Amino acid sequence: MTDLPASGIHGHPHRRIDGRAKVLGTATYAFEQDVDAATYLYPLQATIARGRVRRIDTSAAEALDGVVAVLTHLNAPRLADTDDKEYAVCQSDEVAFRGQFIGAVVAETQEVARHAASLVSVEYDEQPHQVVLPDDDKGLDDPDEVNAGYPSDTAQGDVGAALADAERLVDETYSTPMEHNNPMEPHTSVAIWSAGSGDGDASLLLYDSTQGVHSVRRTLAPVLGLKPERIRVVSPYVGGGFGSKGLPHAHNVLVALAAQLTGGRPVKFALTRQQMFTLVGYRTPTIQRIRLAADGDGRLTGICHDVIEQTSRIKEFAEQTATATRMMYAAPNRRTSHRLARLDVPIPSWMRAPGEAPGMAGLEMAMDELAERCSLDPIELRVRNEPDIDPDSGKRWSGRHLVECFRTGAERFGWADRGEPGARRDGDWLVGLGVASSTYPAFTMRGSTAEIAYVDGRYVVRIGASDIGTGTWTTLSQIAAEALGVEVEGVRLELGDTDLPMATVEGGSSGMASWGSTVVAAVDAFRDRHGKDPEEGATARAETPEHADRKKYATHSFGAIFAEAAVHADTGEVRVRRMLGVFDVGRIVNPPTARSQLVGGMIFGLSMALFEHSVMDARTGHVVNHDFAEYHIPVNADIADLDAIWLDHEDTNANSLGAKGIGEIGTVGSPAAVANAVYNASGVRIRDLPITPDKLIAQSGSTKTGSPQSGHM
Amino acid sequence: MEATITLTVDGRAETVTVDTRTSLLDALRDRLGNTSPKKGCDHGQCGACTVLLDGRRMLSCLALAVAHDGADVVTARGLADGDRLHAIQEAFIDHDALQCGYCTPGQVCSAVGMLDEAAGGSPSHVTADLTAERGLGDLDDDEIRERMSGNLCRCGAYVNIVAAIREVVGTTVDAQATTAAR
Numbered sequence: 001m002t003d004l005p006a007s008g009i010h011g012h013p014h015r016r017i018d019g020r021a022k023v024l025g026t027a028t029y030a031f032e033q034d035v036d037a038a039t040y041l042y043p044l045q046a047t048i049a050r051g052r053v054r055r056i057d058t059s060a061a062e063a064l065d066g067v068v069a070v071l072t073h074l075n076a077p078r079l080a081d082t083d084d085k086e087y088a089v090c091q092s093d094e095v096a097f098r099g100q101f102i103g104a105v106v107a108e109t110q111e112v113a114r115h116a117a118s119l120v121s122v123e124y125d126e127q128p129h130q131v132v133l134p135d136d137d138k139g140l141d142d143p144d145e146v147n148a149g150y151p152s153d154t155a156q157g158d159v160g161a162a163l164a165d166a167e168r169l170v171d172e173t174y175s176t177p178m179e180h181n182n183p184m185e186p187h188t189s190v191a192i193w194s195a196g197s198g199d200g201d202a203s204l205l206l207y208d209s210t211q212g213v214h215s216v217r218r219t220l221a222p223v224l225g226l227k228p229e230r231i232r233v234v235s236p237y238v239g240g241g242f243g244s245k246g247l248p249h250a251h252n253v254l255v256a257l258a259a260q261l262t263g264g265r266p267v268k269f270a271l272t273r274q275q276m277f278t279l280v281g282y283r284t285p286t287i288q289r290i291r292l293a294a295d296g297d298g299r300l301t302g303i304c305h306d307v308i309e310q311t312s313r314i315k316e317f318a319e320q321t322a323t324a325t326r327m328m329y330a331a332p333n334r335r336t337s338h339r340l341a342r343l344d345v346p347i348p349s350w351m352r353a354p355g356e357a358p359g360m361a362g363l364e365m366a367m368d369e370l371a372e373r374c375s376l377d378p379i380e381l382r383v384r385n386e387p388d389i390d391p392d393s394g395k396r397w398s399g400r401h402l403v404e405c406f407r408t409g410a411e412r413f414g415w416a417d418r419g420e421p422g423a424r425r426d427g428d429w430l431v432g433l434g435v436a437s438s439t440y441p442a443f444t445m446r447g448s449t450a451e452i453a454y455v456d457g458r459y460v461v462r463i464g465a466s467d468i469g470t471g472t473w474t475t476l477s478q479i480a481a482e483a484l485g486v487e488v489e490g491v492r493l494e495l496g497d498t499d500l501p502m503a504t505v506e507g508g509s510s511g512m513a514s515w516g517s518t519v520v521a522a523v524d525a526f527r528d529r530h531g532k533d534p535e536e537g538a539t540a541r542a543e544t545p546e547h548a549d550r551k552k553y554a555t556h557s558f559g560a561i562f563a564e565a566a567v568h569a570d571t572g573e574v575r576v577r578r579m580l581g582v583f584d585v586g587r588i589v590n591p592p593t594a595r596s597q598l599v600g601g602m603i604f605g606l607s608m609a610l611f612e613h614s615v616m617d618a619r620t621g622h623v624v625n626h627d628f629a630e631y632h633i634p635v636n637a638d639i640a641d642l643d644a645i646w647l648d649h650e651d652t653n654a655n656s657l658g659a660k661g662i663g664e665i666g667t668v669g670s671p672a673a674v675a676n677a678v679y680n681a682s683g684v685r686i687r688d689l690p691i692t693p694d695k696l697i698a699q700s701g702s703t704k705t706g707s708p709q710s711g712h713m
Numbered sequence: 714m715e716a717t718i719t720l721t722v723d724g725r726a727e728t729v730t731v732d733t734r735t736s737l738l739d740a741l742r743d744r745l746g747n748t749s750p751k752k753g754c755d756h757g758q759c760g761a762c763t764v765l766l767d768g769r770r771m772l773s774c775l776a777l778a779v780a781h782d783g784a785d786v787v788t789a790r791g792l793a794d795g796d797r798l799h800a801i802q803e804a805f806i807d808h809d810a811l812q813c814g815y816c817t818p819g820q821v822c823s824a825v826g827m828l829d830e831a832a833g834g835s836p837s838h839v840t841a842d843l844t845a846e847r848g849l850g851d852l853d854d855d856e857i858r859e860r861m862s863g864n865l866c867r868c869g870a871y872v873n874i875v876a877a878i879r880e881v882v883g884t885t886v887d888a889q890a891t892t893a894a895r
Contacts, residue, residue, distance in 0.1 A: 023818070025789040183867055184813065185813065273759075596809050639872060
């Protein structure tokens with residue numbers, strides 16, 4: 001090893017175990033599984049946003065050489081459970097959003113499948129649609145709860161009085177756009193259906209690109225009318241997910257239906273990049289009115305965060321946008337709310353740090369504005385409002401070292417050099433610094449099982465977990481090796497298969513805390529039963545241990561994100577020159593892969609600040625910029641000097657492993673850190689992400705603090 | 714319509730029958746079973762399908778296989794010399810320049826092709842003086858970032874990708890200097 005960071009606080013750096021296969025390209029993702037006599041699926045998609053399929057003519061497609069089957073709602077096998085409308089694929093003529101599956105062609109080759117799909121003609125009865133999030137609260141719904149089981153609304157004290165009596169007040173509206181996860185590997189499913197000999201013994205083998213093989217099986221089994229044990233899901237390598245592969249989506253059902261029409265031949269289906277903008281989830285746009293009331297010293301007296309967001313008319317997903325606001329800062333009077341517009345749009349879902357990412361973008365921009373109105377340094381404002389206990393639950397923190405994150409980062413980053421907005425210039429560039437808090441809940445999910453077996457002189461660790469790029473192959477091996485007291489090479493990990501013991505989904509940054517503590521428990525069970533010198537073939541299992549103390553605490557990760565932005569005085573182009581994240585995330589198992597996740601998360605947040613925006617066409621219900629040419633994510637040249645470090649605080653109050661999760665917290669504070677740096681550079685406050693040059697130029701003439709410098713912005 | 718073509722893939726001669734609409738990427742993946750190059754967008758926008766075609770990096774999703782009869786194709790899999798990885802591949806692992814790994818074979822091929830371009834004196838968008846003589850030694854971080862910007866990575870491994878390439882550039886330049894000094 002030449003250059004892996006050696007400054008890790010606990011873990012020993014270890015090269016990625018799957019690194020060799022990945023640099024060679026021999027790691028096999030779902031589509032690449034070797035199956036005999038494969039066929040290829042190309043889907044048919046609705047071209048209206050709402051209505052019914054009146055007529056569908058598949059004759060020309062069926063007549064084409066090489067076509068194996070054409071599936072529509074007229075001939076699709078019936079599903080056993082159609083309550084969840086996302087999964088009720090091709091069960092009726094109804095169209096609920098543009099791009100919805102209305103059928104599929106299966107053919108001998110990809111080329112023939114795609115050509116045949118173009119030969120299917122469809123007529124519709126169209127109905128009026130509404131696809132754009134309204135910016136007022138007329139006709140909005142109050143969801144029963146928001147994602148992850150939080151209440152939709154909360155209230156403490158008298159926030160109205162606090163706002164009325166405020167000595168310093170921020171009352172602004174912040175908005176974030178529709179965004180798409182866009183993992184590099186498109187969603188892919190390869191289905192092999194065995195009809196069996198009679199009722200109830202059909203079975204399905206699915207090679208799937210997923211964050212959780214067991215969740216796919218558990219979700220699809222009732223839909224397809226199969227017992228869970230009749231479905232096997234295999235997913236050894238996953239080319240990213242960022243939440244969009246956390247649950248199965250309609251494509252899994254479509255491929256399972258099609259596989260019932262091919263006489264047992266495998267059906268391969270990889271979505272195109274364009275199709276991913278419709279069918280595999282996205283982050284809802286949000287409109288957030290944030291009101292902060294403070295006294296003359298910058299102590300918050302009231303916090304109010306009201307969110308408008310969207311869901312699909314056929315399935316509810318309510319992003320938990322304001323939940324971080326409930327626990328972030330001390331204030332006696334507080335209120336949060338979420339209101340939903342039910343639209344004729346694709347179904348939103350999880351996207352890296354759902355809730356926290358857009359919500360903290362709003363809150364942390366608002367805190368930056370409050371700091372200015374209180375004439376306080378933004379870090380000092382946050383220090384003054386640091387809560388001793390979780391203001392939402394009233395519980396003690398399992399560990400909260402946010403102030404230490406700020407102090408450490410301020411020194412390393414040169415925060416003292418920050419000047420007044422618009423004051424620092426470097427040639428044609430206006431340069432500024434910004435900062436924001438980050439937080440993410442430290443979840444430990446129960447319900448996993450791990451098995452340890454002693455085979456051929458090595459310990460085999462079996463758990464149906466996944467590695468979507470997070471480093472699980474390496475870190476779970478390290479955890480097991482440490483618990484067993486052997487070298488990592490003495491452990492062979494197996495994951496990504498429902499034939500392995502149950503594991504929870506790779507989501508909510510919970511993988512290491514949940515699976516790691518399960519593996520340690522399994523090692524303990526193994527040593528209890530077999531001792532230090534086990535016989536060949538010895539095995540033991542354990543479930544995720546209960547951590548009784550956990551309930552006493554509010555368990556969250558924290559971080560401080562610093563950014564330096566340069567804004568071109570003439571064009572409004574923004575370049576992020578430096579970023580530093582300082583994190584309080586508990587135990588770090590493997591420093592290099594941890595750093596990669598934190599840095600990658602920060603880049604995801606930088607991208608939210610400056611680039612990402614799915615543009616919905618109100619007339620058609622179509623995301624018009626549905627590819628990488630027009631949906632922008634950072635390229636290498638957009639990322640300069642960017643680093644992440646962490647504090648030395650294990651959190652064994654949160655879970656027995658002491659690890660709080662690192663997959664999402666890098667994303668959470670980064671949009672606001674960049675936005676605040678842009679403001680400090682240019683004096684122009686953009687409250688509508690992404691911050692693009694057109695917005696900066698349009699506002700540069702009207703801003704108070706951004707006094708034009710030598711005729712520029 | 715079908716056509717039979719011959720390709721050299723990772724040093725091995727292959728004869729394959731393709732639909733004339735088959736991209737080079739699909740020919741490699743579906744027909745020849747070489748899934749090292751990846752399909753991320755199929756539109757030349759992400760770089761995951763990058764291979765070396767007759768020694769130059771190119772996007773195999775934008776090439777029709779039938780148009781490259783007789784070509785020499787090297788994928789990331791073929792860059793290794795038996796069990797020995799290419800220096801770029803070793804550096805990618807050393808610097809943790811990957812996460813999910815799906816863009817990685819394309820990044821690796823792109824880096825190898827890019828180093829050849831730089832060694833041959835090709836300028837980039839960020840090269841200040843287009844008339845000056847240039848070589849590998851002129852590849853600073855800005856040059857590496859610019860030249861690698863055709864390969865998207867959603868996990869955000871860019872910082873480590875630059876570090877990996879920087880190390881290989883340094884080692885190569887040092888080795889050249891040592892040779893020259895002899």
